[in-house]
Amino acid sequence: MQMPYAIERRPDTGLTNGQLGMWLFIASEVMLFGALFSSYVILRVGATEWPREALNIGAALANTVVLLLSSWLLALSMASLRAGLMRPHRLRLFAAVALALIFLVIKSFEYREHWLRHELPATNTFFAIYYTLTGLHALHIAGGVMVMLHLLGAGRKPSSAGPAQLLWRLRYTALYWYFVDAIWICLLVLLYLW
Amino acid sequence: MGRWATVAGLVMTMLASTRLAFACPVCFGTEDASANRAIEAGIVVMLGVVAAVLLGVALFAIRLCRGAAASAHLDATDGATAHVPTLNGGTRC
Numbered sequence: 001m002q003m004p005y006a007i008e009r010r011p012d013t014g015l016t017n018g019q020l021g022m023w024l025f026i027a028s029e030v031m032l033f034g035a036l037f038s039s040y041v042i043l044r045v046g047a048t049e050w051p052r053e054a055l056n057i058g059a060a061l062a063n064t065v066v067l068l069l070s071s072w073l074l075a076l077s078m079a080s081l082r083a084g085l086m087r088p089h090r091l092r093l094f095a096a097v098a099l100a101l102i103f104l105v106i107k108s109f110e111y112r113e114h115w116l117r118h119e120l121p122a123t124n125t126f127f128a129i130y131y132t133l134t135g136l137h138a139l140h141i142a143g144g145v146m147v148m149l150h151l152l153g154a155g156r157k158p159s160s161a162g163p164a165q166l167l168w169r170l171r172y173t174a175l176y177w178y179f180v181d182a183i184w185i186c187l188l189v190l191l192y193l194w
Numbered sequence: 195m196g197r198w199a200t201v202a203g204l205v206m207t208m209l210a211s212t213r214l215a216f217a218c219p220v221c222f223g224t225e226d227a228s229a230n231r232a233i234e235a236g237i238v239v240m241l242g243v244v245a246a247v248l249l250g251v252a253l254f255a256i257r258l259c260r261g262a263a264a265s266a267h268l269d270a271t272d273g274a275t276a277h278v279p280t281l282n283g284g285t286r287c
Binding site: 011012013014023027030031034035037038039041042043044045046047048 | 232237250254257258262264265
């Protein structure tokens with residue numbers, strides 16, 4: 001039995017079940033990050049000094065490029081799948097995963113640098129909120145990587161709904177991934193540039 | 195009568211102890227403190243985020259209403275049975 005509106009859009013809402021679910025999830029994520037950003041602003045505005053220069057702006061800019069490239073490849077992968085080109089789709093999705101992993105590697109090097117300088121979450125409020133925000137974002141990246149790996153592996157086999165279901169799965173993933181991108185841009189501005 | 199007297203008593207007690215309503219012992223009475231500015235900025239950011247999410251929810255609700263109305267209109271004009279499910283059982287918003 002096929003669940004209604006898993007693939008075709010519901011006529012009155014114009015959304016599939018998955019789209020609605022993903023937007024609700026993203027709304028809850030916006031509230032989560034919004035509360036943390038608000039906490040950051042309170043700490044930042046109230047602080048008499050703020051050790052922003054302790055952060056590696058070069059690594060952050062490199063990570064921005066890596067993450068944007070990953071999103072671009074995900075969009076290309078979706079376009080290939082829509083055109084029925086399975087091999088380019090898989091290659092591009094794999095490249096998107098690889099870039100996401102590179103993001104995590106660069107981030108871990110950044111963390112290592114701080115830990116070697118004894119800049120730990122307990123050092124001061126700046127590092128406490130820095131590790132909280134970037135760590136939570138890195139967890140979201142790791143979650144996205146797992147979903148994309150699933151789509152490359154077991155999840156690539158469409159169920160009874162056919163190949164259209166795979167395209168929708170990829171669309172939901174892309175929606176999430178663009179959100180993670182947007183959060184990173186906010187982090188870049190708040191943590192590294194402000 | 196006894197219940198109303200209890201409620202009135204509670205209200206009077208709350209009004210008499212207004213110091214309980216002074217929510218923020220950090221910034222109360224110090225208008226220029228940096229903590230004040232920081233908390234104000236934080237509240238503005240949080241309000242902005244909440245407003246953006248609520249605006250999205252409201253726009254989606256409007257979209258649902260329009261979709262439901264259009265589907266109900268289609269049902270009425272085509273004389274079709276409920277092959278297009280609408281919200282509220284097909285009633286207009």
